[in-house]
Amino acid sequence: MDLSYSPAEEAFRQKIRKFLEENAPKKALGEMALAESKAWQRKLHEAGLLGAAWPKEHGGAGLTDMEQAILSEELTRAAAPPVPGQMGIWWVGPAILKFGTEQQKKRFVAHILSGEDIWATGYSEPNAGSDMFNTQTRAEPRDGHYVVNGQKIWTTQAHLANWFFCLVRTPVPDAKTKYDGLSVLLMDMSAPGVEVKPIRQMTGGSEFNEVFMTNVEVPMENRLGEEGEGWKIISQALINERSGIASxxxxxxxxxxxxxxxxxxxxxxxxxxxxxxxxxxxxxxxxxxxxxxxxxxxxxxxxxxxxxxxxxxxxxxxxxxxxxxxxxxxxxxxxxxxxxxxxxxxxxxxxxxxxxxxxxxxxxxxxxxxxxxxxxxxxxxxx
Ligand SMILES: Cc1cc2nc3c(=O)[nH]c(=O)nc-3n(C[C@H](O)[C@H](O)[C@H](O)COP(=O)(O)OP(=O)(O)OC[C@H]3O[C@@H](n4cnc5c(N)ncnc54)[C@H](O)[C@@H]3O)c2cc1C
Missing domain, CATH: 1.20.140.10 (Butyryl-CoA Dehydrogenase, subunit A, domain 3)
Structure with a gap:
C-alpha cells in the first residue's frame, strides 16, 4: 500500500472534512439517544461512507483502501461518534454476505448499513466463553421452524438490538467432533420467548445483558449457512470482530x-x-x-x-x-x-x-x- 496521498485523495479529504464539520454530532455515542445515533449512521450511509468493503449492489460505499484510510483519519480528527450498528457492520454483515442466501442478503444487508436494524451477538453462555464448543443453546427443527431454548450472557446491546446473530446447537445423530452441530441463526429479538435482562457493570452502566430464549420459533430460512457450519461462520466473524475492536x-x-x-x-x-x-x-x-x-x-x-x-x-x-x-x-x-x-x-x-x-x-x-x-x-x- 502506497501511503502518500494523490491530489484526488486530498480533494476527497476536503470533501469528508466539510461533511463532518456540517454533520457530525458533537457528542459521544453513550450521550446520544438511540434515534439520534441511528440518524447519524443514516447520514453517513446516505453520504456513501459506510461499508467500504461491501458490494455496491448491497449498499456498500465502494471506497478504495486510501479513501477508507482518509475517512478514518478525518473521523478521528473531528472526534465524530461511532455508529450504533457497528457490530452489524464489522462482522454480521460480512458473514451474511459470505454465507447468506440471496433472500437473506436482500433482507438484511442494506438495513445493517442504514442503521434500520441493530444487531447483537449471541455466542457466550454461562458455561461457554472461550470454549464456544460447549454451547448448550439448542435449536430443534419442528414444523418448518427451529424451536430455540437456552441462555446467552454478556450480550452487548441486546437491549437496543432488534436482530440477534445467535450460535446454537442443532441435532446431529452421530456427532464425531466438537464442531458438529454448531449452527448460526438470525433471530428476531421481538419473537415471543426472547427475554433480555441487563447486567450492571462496575462502571455503573449496563451495556451488556443476559438473553433468555424459551421456545422461540425461528423460521428455517433464517439459518445462516448449512446446519453444522456454525464454527466456520463464527471463526471468520471473530477475525472481523477482533480487527474491528482494535481499529x-x-x-x-x-x-x-x-x-x-x-x-x-x-x-x-x-x-x-x-x-x-x-x-x-x-x-x-x-x-x-x-x-x-x-x-x-x-x-x-x-x-x-x-x-x-x-x-x-x-x-x-x-x-x-x-x-x-x-x-x-x-x-x-x-x-x-x-x-x-x-x-x-x-x-x-x-x-x-x-x-x-x-x-x-x-x-x-x-x-x-x-x-x-x-x-x-x-x-x-x-x-
Ligand atoms: C465488554 C464485553 C462485551 C462482550 N460482548 C459480548 C457479546 O456481545 N456477545 C457475546 O457472545 N459475548 C460477549 N462478551 C463475552 C466474551 O466474549 C467472553 O467473556 C470471553 O470470550 C471470555 O469468556 P468467559 O467470560 O466465559 O471466560 P472463560 O472462557 O471462562 O475464561 C476464564 C479465564 O480463563 C482463561 N482461558 C480460557 N481458556 C483458555 C485457554 N485455552 N488458554 C489460556 N487461557 C484460557 C481466559 O483467558 C480467562 O482469563 C463480552 C465480554 C465483555 C467483557
Whole structure:
C-alpha cells in the first residue's frame, strides 16, 4: 500500500472534512439517544461512507483502501461518534454476505448499513466463553421452524438490538467432533420467548445483558449457512470482530488528551513522563497503520486471523495503558466519578479506567489471542 496521498485523495479529504464539520454530532455515542445515533449512521450511509468493503449492489460505499484510510483519519480528527450498528457492520454483515442466501442478503444487508436494524451477538453462555464448543443453546427443527431454548450472557446491546446473530446447537445423530452441530441463526429479538435482562457493570452502566430464549420459533430460512457450519461462520466473524475492536479505537484522540492533560499538570518537562508519552505516541502509530492494513485486507477480501489477534491484543492493552497514564497524571482525582473543579476530566478518566478492563476480555480474551499468536504466528506447539 502506497501511503502518500494523490491530489484526488486530498480533494476527497476536503470533501469528508466539510461533511463532518456540517454533520457530525458533537457528542459521544453513550450521550446520544438511540434515534439520534441511528440518524447519524443514516447520514453517513446516505453520504456513501459506510461499508467500504461491501458490494455496491448491497449498499456498500465502494471506497478504495486510501479513501477508507482518509475517512478514518478525518473521523478521528473531528472526534465524530461511532455508529450504533457497528457490530452489524464489522462482522454480521460480512458473514451474511459470505454465507447468506440471496433472500437473506436482500433482507438484511442494506438495513445493517442504514442503521434500520441493530444487531447483537449471541455466542457466550454461562458455561461457554472461550470454549464456544460447549454451547448448550439448542435449536430443534419442528414444523418448518427451529424451536430455540437456552441462555446467552454478556450480550452487548441486546437491549437496543432488534436482530440477534445467535450460535446454537442443532441435532446431529452421530456427532464425531466438537464442531458438529454448531449452527448460526438470525433471530428476531421481538419473537415471543426472547427475554433480555441487563447486567450492571462496575462502571455503573449496563451495556451488556443476559438473553433468555424459551421456545422461540425461528423460521428455517433464517439459518445462516448449512446446519453444522456454525464454527466456520463464527471463526471468520471473530477475525472481523477482533480487527474491528482494535481499529475502532481512536488512539490519536487519546494521545491528544494525554498531552494536554500532561501540560495542565506541569509534567511535560518530566523525563519519565516524556519517555512514557513518546512510547504511547509510537504505539499509537503502530495501531494506526495496522488498522489501515486490516482495512485494506477487508477491502481486498482477505481474512487475516494473525493480524486481527495481534491487533486485538495490542490495541486493548494500549487502551488500558492510556487510561492508567491519564489516571496517574490526575493523581487522586483520577479515581473520582463526579466532576471536580480541580480536575474537570476526572469523571471520564475514572470511568475509562474501569471500562477498559473489559476490553481485554471482550471478543476473546488476551490469553486466547496469545495462544493464536504463539501457535499460528510463532509456530509454537499446540497445548
Ligand atoms: C465488554 C464485553 C462485551 C462482550 N460482548 C459480548 C457479546 O456481545 N456477545 C457475546 O457472545 N459475548 C460477549 N462478551 C463475552 C466474551 O466474549 C467472553 O467473556 C470471553 O470470550 C471470555 O469468556 P468467559 O467470560 O466465559 O471466560 P472463560 O472462557 O471462562 O475464561 C476464564 C479465564 O480463563 C482463561 N482461558 C480460557 N481458556 C483458555 C485457554 N485455552 N488458554 C489460556 N487461557 C484460557 C481466559 O483467558 C480467562 O482469563 C463480552 C465480554 C465483555 C467483557
Amino acid at each position: 475502532g479505537m481512536r488512539f490519536e484522540q487519546s494521545l491528544g488528551h494525554l498531552v494536554s492533560l500532561a501540560r495542565r499538570r506541569g509534567k511535560t518537562e518530566d523525563p519519565g513522563w516524556r519517555q512514557r508519552i513518546a512510547d504511547l505516541a509510537i504505539s499509537t502509530q503502530i495501531t494506526k497503520y495496522s488498522g489501515f492494513r486490516s482495512t485494506s485486507d477487508a477491502i481486498q477480501g482477505r481474512l487475516n486471523p494473525h493480524l486481527s489477534a495481534a491487533m486485538k491484543l495490542y490495541g486493548t492493552t494500549l487502551s488500558q495503558r492510556f487510561a492508567t497514564s491519564m489516571s496517574e497524571l490526575l493523581g487522586p482525582y483520577g479515581q473520582l466519578y463526579q466532576q471536580h473543579d480541580q480536575a474537570p476530566e476526572a469523571r471520564k478518566v475514572g470511568q475509562r479506567l474501569l471500562y477498559e478492563r473489559s476490553l481485554t476480555i471482550a471478543g476473546g480474551t488476551s490469553e486466547i489471542q496469545k495462544n493464536i499468536i504463539a501457535e499460528r504466528i510463532l509456530g509454537l506447539p499446540r497445548r
